[in-house]
Amino acid sequence: MEIKITNSAAEILKEKLSKKGDNYGVRVYIAGIG
Numbered sequence: 965m966e967i968k969i970t971n972s973a974a975e976i977l978k979e980k981l982s983k984k985g986d987n988y989g990v991r992v993y994i995a996g997i998g
Contacts, residue, residue: 977996
């Protein structure tokens with residue numbers, strides 16, 4: 965389960981990075997881990 969969630973989160977992160985910029989993507993990534 966964790967691996968699948970991490971994979972999906974990584975893909976979403978990439979989309980957010982390209983759309984919103986590095987800062988937003990990093991925040992989403994940290995929020996996902998937390």
